[in-house]
Amino acid sequence: MTTLRIKGGRVIDPANAIDAERDVWIEDGRVIAGPSDPAARADRTIDASGYVVMPGGVDMHCHIAGSKVNAARAFRPEDKTGHIARTGHSRSGTTGSVPTTFATGYKYAGLGYTTAVDAAIAPFGARHAHHEFRDTPAIDKAFLVLMGNNHYVMDRIREGDRDRLRQYVAWLLNATGAYGVKAVNPGGVERWKEGHGNVSSLDQMVEGFGVTPRQILTELARAADDLAIPHPIHVHGPNLGLPGNFASTLETLAALDGHRAHLAHIQFHSYGGSLDKPGKIDSQVPILADYINTHRNLTVDVGQVVFGDTTSMTADGAVGQFLHSVTGRKWISQDIEQETGCGVVPITYENTNLVHALQWAIGLEWYLRVDDPWRIAMSTDHPNGGSFLAYPQIISYLMSRNHRDEALKALPDRVRARSGLADLSREYSLSEIAIITRAGPARMLGMTSKGHLGPGADGDVTIYAPSNDFQRMFSLPRFVIKSGHVVIDDGELRSPPDGTTLSVSPSYDESIVPDIAEWFDENASIRFANFAWQEGDAPSHFGSLP
Amino acid sequence: MPDADRTIADATCTACGCLCDDIVLTVSNHRIVAAEHACPIGAAWFLADHGPGDRPIATIEGQPATAEQALGRAAEILAKSRSPLIVGLTRTSLETQARAVAIADRLGAAIDPGDSGDSLPRWRAIQRVGIVSATLGEVKNRADVIVFWGVDPITTHPRHLERYSVGPRGRFVPEGRAGRTVVVVDVAPTATSAVADRFVRIVADEQGEVLATLRALVLGVEMPEAEDPVRELAETLKTARYGAFFFGPDLGRSRGGEAVVEDALKLVRDLNHATRFVALTLGGPGNPSGAEAVLTWQAGSPRAVDFSAGFPQFLPDDATAEAMLSQGRADAVLIVADDPTGFLSGEARAHLGRIPTIVIGPDATSRDATVALGSATMGIHSGGTIMRCDGATLPLRPALATTRPSDLEWLTDLERRLTEIPGEPRAISP
Numbered sequence: 001m002t003t004l005r006i007k008g009g010r011v012i013d014p015a016n017a018i019d020a021e022r023d024v025w026i027e028d029g030r031v032i033a034g035p036s037d038p039a040a041r042a043d044r045t046i047d048a049s050g051y052v053v054m055p056g057g058v059d060m061h062c063h064i065a066g067s068k069v070n071a072a073r074a075f076r077p078e079d080k081t082g083h084i085a086r087t088g089h090s091r092s093g094t095t096g097s098v099p100t101t102f103a104t105g106y107k108y109a110g111l112g113y114t115t116a117v118d119a120a121i122a123p124f125g126a127r128h129a130h131h132e133f134r135d136t137p138a139i140d141k142a143f144l145v146l147m148g149n150n151h152y153v154m155d156r157i158r159e160g161d162r163d164r165l166r167q168y169v170a171w172l173l174n175a176t177g178a179y180g181v182k183a184v185n186p187g188g189v190e191r192w193k194e195g196h197g198n199v200s201s202l203d204q205m206v207e208g209f210g211v212t213p214r215q216i217l218t219e220l221a222r223a224a225d226d227l228a229i230p231h232p233i234h235v236h237g238p239n240l241g242l243p244g245n246f247a248s249t250l251e252t253l254a255a256l257d258g259h260r261a262h263l264a265h266i267q268f269h270s271y272g273g274s275l276d277k278p279g280k281i282d283s284q285v286p287i288l289a290d291y292i293n294t295h296r297n298l299t300v301d302v303g304q305v306v307f308g309d310t311t312s313m314t315a316d317g318a319v320g321q322f323l324h325s326v327t328g329r330k331w332i333s334q335d336i337e338q339e340t341g342c343g344v345v346p347i348t349y350e351n352t353n354l355v356h357a358l359q360w361a362i363g364l365e366w367y368l369r370v371d372d373p374w375r376i377a378m379s380t381d382h383p384n385g386g387s388f389l390a391y392p393q394i395i396s397y398l399m400s401r402n403h404r405d406e407a408l409k410a411l412p413d414r415v416r417a418r419s420g421l422a423d424l425s426r427e428y429s430l431s432e433i434a435i436i437t438r439a440g441p442a443r444m445l446g447m448t449s450k451g452h453l454g455p456g457a458d459g460d461v462t463i464y465a466p467s468n469d470f471q472r473m474f475s476l477p478r479f480v481i482k483s484g485h486v487v488i489d490d491g492e493l494r495s496p497p498d499g500t501t502l503s504v505s506p507s508y509d510e511s512i513v514p515d516i517a518e519w520f521d522e523n524a525s526i527r528f529a530n531f532a533w534q535e536g537d538a539p540s541h542f543g544s545l546p
Numbered sequence: 547m548p549d550a551d552r553t554i555a556d557a558t559c560t561a562c563g564c565l566c567d568d569i570v571l572t573v574s575n576h577r578i579v580a581a582e583h584a585c586p587i588g589a590a591w592f593l594a595d596h597g598p599g600d601r602p603i604a605t606i607e608g609q610p611a612t613a614e615q616a617l618g619r620a621a622e623i624l625a626k627s628r629s630p631l632i633v634g635l636t637r638t639s640l641e642t643q644a645r646a647v648a649i650a651d652r653l654g655a656a657i658d659p660g661d662s663g664d665s666l667p668r669w670r671a672i673q674r675v676g677i678v679s680a681t682l683g684e685v686k687n688r689a690d691v692i693v694f695w696g697v698d699p700i701t702t703h704p705r706h707l708e709r710y711s712v713g714p715r716g717r718f719v720p721e722g723r724a725g726r727t728v729v730v731v732d733v734a735p736t737a738t739s740a741v742a743d744r745f746v747r748i749v750a751d752e753q754g755e756v757l758a759t760l761r762a763l764v765l766g767v768e769m770p771e772a773e774d775p776v777r778e779l780a781e782t783l784k785t786a787r788y789g790a791f792f793f794g795p796d797l798g799r800s801r802g803g804e805a806v807v808e809d810a811l812k813l814v815r816d817l818n819h820a821t822r823f824v825a826l827t828l829g830g831p832g833n834p835s836g837a838e839a840v841l842t843w844q845a846g847s848p849r850a851v852d853f854s855a856g857f858p859q860f861l862p863d864d865a866t867a868e869a870m871l872s873q874g875r876a877d878a879v880l881i882v883a884d885d886p887t888g889f890l891s892g893e894a895r896a897h898l899g900r901i902p903t904i905v906i907g908p909d910a911t912s913r914d915a916t917v918a919l920g921s922a923t924m925g926i927h928s929g930g931t932i933m934r935c936d937g938a939t940l941p942l943r944p945a946l947a948t949t950r951p952s953d954l955e956w957l958t959d960l961e962r963r964l965t966e967i968p969g970e971p972r973a974i975s976p
């Protein structure tokens with residue numbers, strides 16, 4: 001038993017309604033109630049008086065592992081803008097918008113984040129993603145598995161077979177070692193893959209399957225609800241990034257009535273204007289945020305854009321093609337069997353570009369217009385809107401209206417006419433920041449041992465030196481503790497633990513498996529028996545060292 | 547575990563890039579005696595004698611040694627080296643490859659899996675223009691036009707047509723073979739062209755021009771000089787509902803190198819203005835795609851990575867196996883699970899003969915090496931995970947027992963010894 005006492009800091013633990021000076025005790029990696037004896041001693045004590053103590057950060061929507069991330073790394077040598085050198089206890093790596101696995105873990109930890117969820121892994125790529133997770137230290141990891149363009153799913157929906165759909169969803173979560181269900185442009189990716197173009201409305205038919213995006217969305221939402229998995233359906237709606245898409249976003253929100261749902265990178269889905277008049281693009285956050293404010297079944301993350309070069313990557317193959325055609329930049333596309341596409345295109349967000357500047361403002365509007373911070377999570381949709389390393393910058397815009405207004409001044413004038421950002425005076429408190437960066441996303445994910453510091457919570461803690469320079473404060477935590485181990489001490493990386501991979505295993509009726517196996521063996525290019533990921537996938541061999 | 551007579555279903559053959567995972571193996575008396583579903587190449591691989599024979603488990607300077615002695619010497623060589631190189635890595639698992647990259651990181655070594663002459667032109671082209679591609683199951687279910695450009699899968703990947711590209715009935719190709727138009731483009735007729743619907747003969751050194759002409763035609767540019775077969779081919783490509791373009795390493799080795807691959811990738815990309823089209827390779831035997839993937843996720847680039855600065859750098863001109871050896875810059879080499887001598891130049895091989903070499907592989911102790919460590923054979927004795935050229939991963943199902951350590955065990959032990967060797971950590975060049 002090893003104990004760690006974090007003594008005398010200002011503990012900001014909104015999930016337990018705490019903002020007060022007190023101690024946090026960790027025993028064997030978990031938070032415990034402090035001993036009643038005030039003279040009790042811990043194996044190690046960190047004097048946190050004068051510091052701010054928060055639970056470790058939780059990134060609920062990012063892209064850090066698997067085939068699309070790795071494709072981005074391989075095809076962008078020009079993106080290797082930095083590196084991490086090896087030390088006696090840590091590995092080297094490259095940084096840039098798509099860091100290597102070890103660098104990803106260290107950089108998240110360096111930022112005070114201890115959990116990250118990759119939001120889009122194809123079932124076919126699950127095992128690959130687990131291999132990358134094994135090599136992503138210092139943080140706990142999880143992924144959401146793509147189901148919105150899955151042939152088996154669409155066939156069951158057409159047949160109206162809810163029971164088999166639910167069983168399949170449960171089976172697939174188990175077989176892939178996933179944490180939750182993701183739907184990306186439901187039906188639209190399949191339609192695009194087969195050459196019919198993208199969908200423009202929820203009621204368009206998906207050729208060859210006889211289902212509509214609306215049906216896919218609501219039936220998967222129902223299946224996730226019925227299975228009572230901790231995180232509800234995680235939705236990337238249709239028409240991402242297109243002018244005028246707010247209408248289909250509203251349609252999507254309304255379709256989810258009666259279900260729990262999380263809407264991803266909502267910033268990218270909040271544009272006015274129209275496809276014929278793309279120059280008329282403007283912010284439609286007020287109407288959408290109002291919808292979120294009045295519908296408690298829904299949560300969002302933002303997908304904030306930050307200025308600079310980054311890499312867009314999405315399971316929405318149509319979006320990849322769209323970005324390639326508007327930017328003229330190189331393009332990786334990968335159609336993946338049974339389920340999903342994949343598009344990767346470099347993108348540079350410029351503050352002189354009206355659309356980019358507007359996207360930036362729309363993201364900030366979202367944070368400021370959703371009344372309840374528990375229902376909006378910080379994200380850049382890393383690396384789509386920018387790197388997760390930009391979170392401290394975003395925090396400073398949210399905490400300081402001055403800072404925000406300064407940044408707004410540097411943007412094209414028309415941004416002020418097309419976004420109400422300049423009129424918003426709200427400033428986030430430290431406690432609200434703690435909600436949107438850890439307590440809220442943990443709650444949205446249903447990770448009950450994360451995002452708070454009550455007894456039983458994971459011993460994941462970030463200790464900040466308070467400062468009025470919020471960007472600096474959140475960029476350089478004084479200590480970061482993962483599972484009770486100090487991993488960052490004053491910017492220095494200590495020997496980091498591996499972190500664990502979190503997954504769910506809802507039960508299903510075994511009698512459905514032969515049907516899935518038959519379908520799989522007929523349609524896939526690998527055998528059913530070789531599909532499911534298992535913990536024991538690590539090497540097995542009969543030989544041993546003499 | 548003793549070898550009882552038994553069968554193993556859903557085993558994966560690693561003898562070519564198809565990585566067929568439907569093989570049913572029968573094991574009897576310590577040998578694989580049947581490999582159902584395997585093609586002749588695959589059957590020959592499975593049924594071969596994979597036993598160590600009378601080869602010693604390890605050698606030093608050609609003399610039998612204990613594992614202990616050999617590992618000690620290997621660690622000493624690597625610890626002393628100022629410019630180590632790690633090569634091979636194609637005939638082993640993702641898990642072993644990951645360990646090898648860890649060792650490269652620790653040593654500050656250059657690492658270059660497989661044959662960069664084969665793969666670098668493709669990667670350089672992808673780094674310039676990207677690639678529009680798909681998994682093989684998408685080809686099976688969707689593709690109505692198949693182009694084999696300069697590849698002859700019937701000879702090199704015998705079950706490719708049957709399993710993935712031509713024969714299978716798919717969701718959107720219910721007629722199977724009858725629903726697909728198969729075109730072979732090559733310098734001479736091949737076994738594959740004999741079963742194709744069309745054969746277009748080209749001159750090897752004119753591939754770039756032909757691809758560029760096709761692209762122009764596809765984009766609607768008038769090309770008065772274009773010959774009829776090329777015109778017809780452009781029409782076939784354009785009218786595909788979902789086309790698949792298979793190419794091989796020869797494209798990058800032809801005149802123009804990576805620019806020719808780039809022409810092919812741009813042709814396929816631009817076909818997507820009007821229809822759907824994807825480009826794929828056939829893949830190599832073993833796990834070369836896995837080596838590239840692991841190196842990418844750990845070090846940021848698929849090959850030719852140099853860790854000597856204390857962090858990974860992609861140095862396509864300087865950190866390939868060929869460049870490190872032919873320019874005399876490597877002073878020790880660790881060769882894992884492959885024999886690179888087949889593709890190295892005379893100069894590179896000559897340098898290899900002058901520096902200490904550590905070889906890990908099933909036949910290591912019968913090869914030239916300063917230290918040889920005999921290992922189990924991947925997919926026969928040792929398991930782990932491998933990756934197909936389209937990114938599919940497969941768990942191996944080893945059928946036979948062996949007394950030999952796996953290459954992963956050798957590397958793990960070697961790495962441990964490297965951490966134990968006293969003295970200064972390797973100097974990091976600024």
Ligand code: SF4
Nearest residue numbers: 559562566585588705
């Ligand atoms: S086609 Fe290739 S992988 Fe398949 S059985 Fe033959 S050699 Fe093995």
Ligand SMILES: [Zn+2]
Nearest residue numbers: 062119265381
């Ligand atoms: Zn995303």
